[in-house]
Amino acid sequence: MDIVKEAVVEYRRTGTIANRNRSVLMQWVRGGIDFDMFQDMVSKFPFTSEEWSQFLHLSERTIQRYKKEEKNFDSLQSEKILQISLLYQRGVEIFGDKNNxxxxxxxxxxxxxxxxxxxxxxxxxxxALLEEELMRIEHGVLA
Incomplete structure (x- = not known):
């Protein structure tokens, strides 16, 4: 099994994306995230489909077409999906709770x-600004 498929299996098993292996993340971006994985990821986040549309710079209709056509997101959109996912996981770790x-x-x-x-x-x-702010919060630098 190749390393990307292993990463997909790991994600589906744990529900999190490992940030430790950047080469796997790069391969994932290059291959494009498929709609089923996107759907699985976004179901864990508090963002609406309209917000995802804004984040990815795609219309909601285009996103629905990806679902219908079983199309992978392109590399730029896949990268953004992974960045947001990693940021979200980190934020939950720092705040200790999804609701917070x-x-x-x-x-x-x-x-x-x-x-x-x-x-x-x-x-x-x-x-990147949010990642920096989370790091400040983690280290107690609130000003």
Whole structure:
């Protein structure tokens, strides 16, 4: 079994994506995430289909067409899906609870320019900013 298939099996078994093997993540991005895996991932997150549409810069209709045609997401969209998934897993670890992290994602945040953190998930710079903020929270640097 190749390493990407092993990663898919691991994900389906545990429900989490291992961040430890970047080469597997790169291969996953290059091959594209299939719609069934996307559906499985997003069912664990508090985001609506409209929000996913905004994050991925795709219309909701296009996303539904991917489902109907059993099409894989392209590499840019796959990368964004994985980045958001990894960020979400990390946030839940830091906050210790999905509900606490979901509340943080949905509340205006002064440190982030008084925007809701989830509003920053539509581009790589926003995701990086959220990763930095989570690191500050983890280390108790709240200002």
């Amino acid at each position: 992290f979901n509340s943080w994602l949905s509340a205006n945040n002064i440190a982030l320019g008084n925007v809701k953190p989830k509003e920053l998930l539509d581009n790589a710079f926003g995701i």
